[in-house]
Amino acid sequence: MDPPQEPLGPIPVALSTSSVYPLGPDHAFAVAKDLGYDGVEVMVTGNSLSRDGDQLHALVQRFGIPVTAIHAPTLLLTQQVWGGAWTKIQRSALLAHELGCDVVVVHPPFRWQGKYASGFEEGVRRANETYGVKIAVENMYRWRTSGNGREMYLPHWDPVPMDYEYVTWDFSHAAIGRVNSLEAVQALGERLTHVHLTDGNDSGTDEHLPPGRGTQPVAETLQFLAASGFTGGVAAEVSTRRYRKVPGELERVLGETLEFARTHLQRPAADQD
Structure with a gap:
């Protein structure tokens, strides 16, 4: 008889520093602590503290x-940070090691980064081995101009058919890409490593709405992850600029985002500690 398996713990929910941008990481830590988030995802930007x-x-x-x-x-707005493309990944991996985490989120190359793009899949595999981290490539989307989609990412904006060992899934990007997140997450299986919790509409704009305020099946996808034994992490990546004019609104929205996550990430009773 096989020994009983250890029950799975709760899925951690972090707050991305991008959720308070352009305020700095120190503000994100303070908000995360006050609201009860499990940690912080640091987006490296031009802010020196983030690096x-x-x-x-x-x-x-x-x-x-x-x-x-x-x-x-x-990102497009951070192209001048840390120099060349592979240097960005190297320094991000070293920063992750320094801070005791093992997930590094990266976007696929832009179309104009031809040499970087041509060796991207193999380069990511080597980086995983060299630095001992999980380089989790994020889903992106076609850029829309005058109603038409332009392929701006290579080798592809959709990581599902690509040969990446680790993947980050973002619901807002999925909305622009007209991808059903639940189906994509099911197709990714164990390759899914990290989730950006947000929402969006088929508007052509990367809205990063609070979860439940767009058209993506966010609740259903989180419930699937909880039931299927997902052992990765979730980070709230919500645009809050529109909420900052009223005192306390940013905290209210991010608090509701955390509540949404905790509600739909509940493990089935048999899997909980």
Whole structure:
């Protein structure tokens, strides 16, 4: 008879620093602590604090919550951070090691990054082995211009058919890409490593709405993850700029986001500690 399996613990829910951008990581840590998030995902940007391991470690010590993932500066607005494309991944991996986490979120290459793109899949595999982290490639989307879609990412914006060992799934990006997140997550299986909790509409705009306010099957996808033994992490990545004009609104929205996550990420009774 096989020994009984250890019950799975709760799925951790972190707050991405992008949810308070352009405010700094220190503000994200404070909000995460006050609201009861399990940790913080740090998006590396032009803000020097987001790139400084010593200062980030001091925030971990001060607020008593860990960094759960590093988001490499592979966005369009962070192209000038940390130089070349592979340098961005290398330095993000080293920062993750320094802070005690093992997930590094990266976007696929832009179309104009031809040489980087041509060796991206193999390069990501080598980086996983070299740095001992999980380089989790994020789903993106076609850019829309005048109603038409333009392929702006190589080798592809959709990680499902690609040969990536680790994947990050973002619901807002899925909405623009007209992808059903539940079906995609089911297809990814154990390759799914990390989730950006948000929502969106088929509007052509990367809205990053609070979960439940768009058209993606967010609740159903989280419920599937909880029931299927998902052992990765979730990070709330919600745009809050529109809520900052009223005192307390940012905290209310991010608090509701955490409540949404905890509600739909409940493990089946037999799987809980």
